[in-house]
Amino acid sequence: MGDAEAENTLAGIGEFGLISRMTTGRVQPAGTLLGPGDDAAVVAAPDGRVVACTDVLVEGVHFRLDWSAPDQVGRKAAAANLADVAAMGAVPTALLVGLACRKDTAVETLTGLVDGLWAEAELAGVGVVGGDVASSPTLVLSVTALGSLEGREPVTRAGARPGEVLALCGRVGWSAAGLAVLARGFRSPAAVVGAHRVPEPPYAAGPQAALAGATSMIDISDGLIADLGHVARASGVLLDVRSRAFDMPARLVDVGAALGVDPLHWLLTGGEDHALAATFPGPEVPDGWTTIGAVRRGEPAVLVDGRLYDGGPGGWDHFAR
Amino acid sequence: MGDAEAENTLAGIGEFGLISRMTTGRVQPAGTLLGPGDDAAVVAAPDGRVVACTDVLVEGVHFRLDWSAPDQVGRKAAAANLADVAAMGAVPTALLVGLACRKDTAVETLTGLVDGLWAEAELAGVGVVGGDVASSPTLVLSVTALGSLEGREPVTRAGARPGEVLALCGRVGWSAAGLAVLARGFRSPAAVVGAHRVPEPPYAAGPQAALAGATSMIDISDGLIADLGHVARASGVLLDVRSRAFDMPARLVDVGAALGVDPLHWLLTGGEDHALAATFPGPEVPDGWTTIGAVRRGEPAVLVDGRLYDGGPGGWDHFAR
Known part of the structure; x- marks a missing residue:
């Protein structure tokens, strides 16, 4: 050399x-x-x-x-x-x-x-x-x-209580859609490929949620259902996600149609977008947050529209067989 | 499977x-x-x-x-x-x-x-x-x-001043001797091989030195001369190490004789023992510390007995050619 x-x-x-x-x-x-x-x-x-x-x-x-x-x-x-x-x-x-x-x-x-x-x-x-x-x-x-923490108590995964609302801030499913595009050998649409390459976590929404009284919070890194599962188990509650609560982005609908994938699957199971999910006493949630479900009494689980989601693997375990 | x-x-x-x-x-x-x-x-x-x-x-x-x-x-x-x-x-x-x-x-x-x-x-x-x-x-x-830091100022590499004493706490050369033994295919003596496998840094000596007025300090991870070089450059001083100041461990003498290596070379250039070196106003140094040299005015350098040490590579750069 x-x-x-x-x-x-x-x-x-x-x-x-x-x-x-x-x-x-x-x-x-x-x-x-x-x-x-x-x-x-x-x-x-x-x-x-x-x-x-x-x-x-x-x-x-x-x-x-x-x-x-x-x-x-x-x-x-x-x-x-x-x-x-x-x-x-x-x-x-x-x-x-x-x-x-x-x-x-x-x-x-x-x-x-x-x-x-x-x-x-x-x-x-x-x-x-x-x-x-x-x-x-x-x-x-x-x-x-x-x-x-600027003097506040940490918002852990363990504070969700039945009767509260479940809310989301930031994108979910975009990175998974971008990965699906790249895996098929394509490089566009740029919006989803870019989302896979560089996530855009809503950093300020974390302290904002804490100040607004969030009772639990988690970063969505492995997929919404998988990560909400941690909150459900840590808090001892059932989390019921309403699929119609999401504004389904037109871009994900288009990519899903092109690749033959239900875009709801990306929203519910796609990781690496680093949105934040939190529970609030409700019914109001802070600006920029969207209510996507409710906290209920019950065996710890994550339901979608009242049922266990069976649309595919529920998340990402790096070592799963 | x-x-x-x-x-x-x-x-x-x-x-x-x-x-x-x-x-x-x-x-x-x-x-x-x-x-x-x-x-x-x-x-x-x-x-x-x-x-x-x-x-x-x-x-x-x-x-x-x-x-x-x-x-x-x-x-x-x-x-x-x-x-x-x-x-x-x-x-x-x-x-x-x-x-x-x-x-x-x-x-x-x-x-x-x-x-x-x-x-x-x-x-x-x-x-x-x-x-x-x-x-x-x-x-x-x-x-x-x-x-x-328990309220104290950090002891950096940059505070050594001419006229101070240079001191060491902890072992140097043991890990290098152990590595040399392992590299030759041997598994003993256990004392040096064990030192390579598990270093014994003198954790308490760091805060002790700070309380005793240490003006600079560094962890010896890449080799005494190499790491003292960081102190010399950061402080803008010349560090003069006296080779006779070390209590040469009999174990290193024995291993050196068996492998045909001058054990002083291990002391001066061997890494991974994680001893601490520090400078003090002097002349006293804290219990457990050994004075091994002096801080002098001059172009930043590390000398051994007044001369640049030429006994081999002066340290460990993970990417050196």
Whole structure:
């Protein structure tokens, strides 16, 4: 390998060269008290608590670099974590990234990943405050997000009570439709393919819901029915989703018709859009939220129009046979 | 694959089955305000700040499961991060783990990894508060540690001043000697092989040094000279290490003689023991710390007995050609 070529790979610039590209010229928000470059970062936790979560994305499993540009993968990895923070009713305060990749990974790819992480972090008002890079045959991105509850109690999955309303904020089914399009070898419509490449979680809706008295909340990452199942079990309630409550997007109807798929299936089981679902005492729900069902007494379960949904696999278990 | 066999792999128990094994029956410390099982954890940050760092370990690069038991790998992954927290002068408060592994990974292996993470976390007084599991062809562990500065300022790499003393707490060279033994196909002496498998970072020495007025501090993860180089550059000083200041362990002398290696080379360049190096105004250093050199005015560099050390590669860059 010539020097010119090597300079364009991770092996050429080295671990510290990559870290420099990750950190140089980036602007940290005020809450980053000590940014990258030391053994650890220091981040403000104004109310004496910190919200923390980790999400792992693996090439070939969660993304394909022939289907998504590197910056889109970076944005998606950040979004998955930032949405988890929002789902506690918290505002994000920082990201850390563990990156494992091949030595011959192009610097352009790595720069794209990092630019994407930063772009999504900035959308949520935070910075990438630290991380680590390691050599690995498989590209793996492990992102940790931190957040602040701003003095509020966390909104967990366990607070839903019978008689409350179930509401949703953000898109569901779009990423699944985009994935179906890509899997058939198409690259359009751009709206659904773009939704698969870069989700648009409603970060501000998390704290908004907490302030409005949400009794439970969850990030829809594996599919609406699957994730509502966690709320049902944690809260000991039955959740009844009304399929007609959704505004079925015309775009999903069109894509469904073209691919021979009922678009309701994508809405109910598609993951990776990172919408937020929450329960409220009701009957009102905050602006931007849509009531999609009700909380009832009963064995923990998720029903659609009063029945168990049998339209296909109910969600996404990474290791299911 | 038969059901009985499948039950013993990740594919058999599924993502949520594994998470249950990670979390059920584990005891969280009081600072874990909300443990695993929701979108995110909530951890106490008593002084309104949180220390955070991430470290990635990759099978075949940082560990081999034919050289280390799974619980030893888990302990090492946790230790690398907990030592980074200590190197800021902070006490650890929580761990999160991103685990990527093959679907056919034995449950016994995964349980071992998690038991190891928990064992080391408990040594440091913390719990594993969250994480994620994903399917991946390569086993990757990305661990994030959080910590509390207990009201103190962080001890960075940038505070060393000419005239101060350079001191060390913890072992150096042992892990490198153990790795050399394993690489030659041996499994003993147990003391050095064990040091490679499970480092013993002096966690309490970090806050101790901060209370004693340490002006800079770093975790020795890549090798003493390499890591002191970060302190020299960040502080704008020259660090002069005295090779005779070390108590050369008889065990390393023996192993060096057997393998034809100068054991001083392991002391000066061996990584992964996670000792702490710090500078103090001096001349006294805290109990348990050994003065190993001096801080001098000059172009940032690390000298050994007044000269650049030329005994071999000066450290460990994961992507160096």
